Every structure is written in C-alpha cells, then in structure tokens.
Amino acid sequence: MKKLGLSLMAAGGMFLFSQNVQAQVEDPEKVEQMEDVEEVQEVQEDYKKVDVLVLPQAIKDAIMTDLNGAVAEEAWVKEKDGKQIYKLSLNVDGEKQKAYIDKDGNWIKKEDK
Structure with missing residues (x-):
C-alpha cells in the first residue's frame, strides 16, 4: 500500500x-x-518629449501655413548632426499623423530623418 x-x-x-x-x-x-x-x-x-507650447515659432508657422487646420498634439526633439529634429504628432482633420521638421520649419522626409 x-x-x-x-x-x-x-x-x-x-x-x-x-x-x-x-x-x-x-x-x-x-x-x-x-x-x-x-x-x-x-x-x-x-527623442525627448517637449511641450507643444514651447515649439519654435518657425515650426508653428509651418504647421499653420502648410497644414491648414492641423493641430500639434505631442512633440519630441533630438539632436542629429548638430541640428534639432522635431517629431510631431499632428491631428489633421481628425486623423493622427506623424511628421518630422527641423527648428527652422523645414519639413523632413521620413527617410532623411
């Protein structure tokens, strides 16, 4: 047992x-x-997160003129080759989009970033 x-x-x-x-x-x-x-x-x-209110004026102007009606909801910044590159989360007519731009308001293509 x-x-x-x-x-x-x-x-x-x-x-x-x-x-x-x-x-x-x-x-x-x-x-x-x-x-x-x-x-x-x-x-x-x-990338380091930054407040969208402190984005350089050139970036704000580029959003207003190039993407009429777009709103920057989030922003990040990083240094690359001595330049500041911003990654933006944009609300364009109710759709979320990512965009890259330098501090002077020049849009950057995804492959160039």
Missing part, C-alpha cells in the same frame, strides 16, 4: 513538473514581437 501511495505521489509530482516546464517554453513569434518592441523603445529614447 505504501508503494502505491508513493507511486501516485511521484506520478503527480512529475505531472506538475512537466506542466511547469512546458509553460516556460517561449513562443518564437512572441520573442520576435518583444524584440520589435525593444527596437521601437530604443528609437523613442533618442
């Missing part, structure tokens, strides 16, 4: 252990997604 009880306890322990080991196996797709998230976070860390 003792052997039967010990056998059942051992079988139960092995079952619980095997379930725990299976739960720790990582899904390759999830690992890839996590790497993508980390890559985006690294890119975001280059």
